[in-house]
Amino acid sequence: MAICCYGSEAVIISICEDTTLDQIFKEIVERWRHLSSTMIEIKFYIxxxxxxxxxxxxxxxxxNMHQIHVNLNAAVIEMVVTHSPSLIEAADVVINTSGSSHGAEISWRSKNISKSSSSNFVQVVEETRAAIE
Structure with missing residues (x-):
């Protein structure tokens, strides 16, 4: 059995010897529907x-995670879901309102964010939403 945490929420996931990583991802994405397996990492505490x-x-x-917990007689596996720092990208959003009869024209340019500044990602998303509205 594992307790899987994401933010301030937790769910219990059944883990056995033959559990696959895809099964864990599937269960997490089913529980937290706004996540996708391509944007998260799953970690466990030793x-x-x-x-x-x-x-x-x-x-x-x-x-190996399962075996470690069995060998150490740990009753519960503590897991954490985080945003994948290698996949976090922000967008430079260019909004062009001139010359378009259909409203704002939006183009995106990929911009990498360092692992330590992933909170900037949220800020970029918020600013983008505000600019579009």
Whole structure:
């Protein structure tokens, strides 16, 4: 059994020896419908290791996670869902209202955000929404 946290919410997910990473992603996306498997990472805490996190990247990682918890007699697997820092991109939004009879013309240019500034992503989204409205 695993407790999977995202933000201030938590759900319980059944984890067994043959659970796959795709099954975990599917369950998370079903619970939090605004997420997609391409925009998140799933991590787990190693029991008794002062809150050390390990990212799940394959079925072998899921199997190893299960084995660690069995070997250490840990009753619950603590998992965390985070936004994938390697996939977070913000957009430079160019809004051109001149020369268009259909309203604003919007174009996007990809812009990488560093891992430490992922909160800027939210700010960019908010500013973009405000500019479009």
């Amino acid at each position: 029991p008794n290791k002062s809150r050390m996190l390990v990212t799940l990247m394959s079925d072998k990682d899921v199997h």
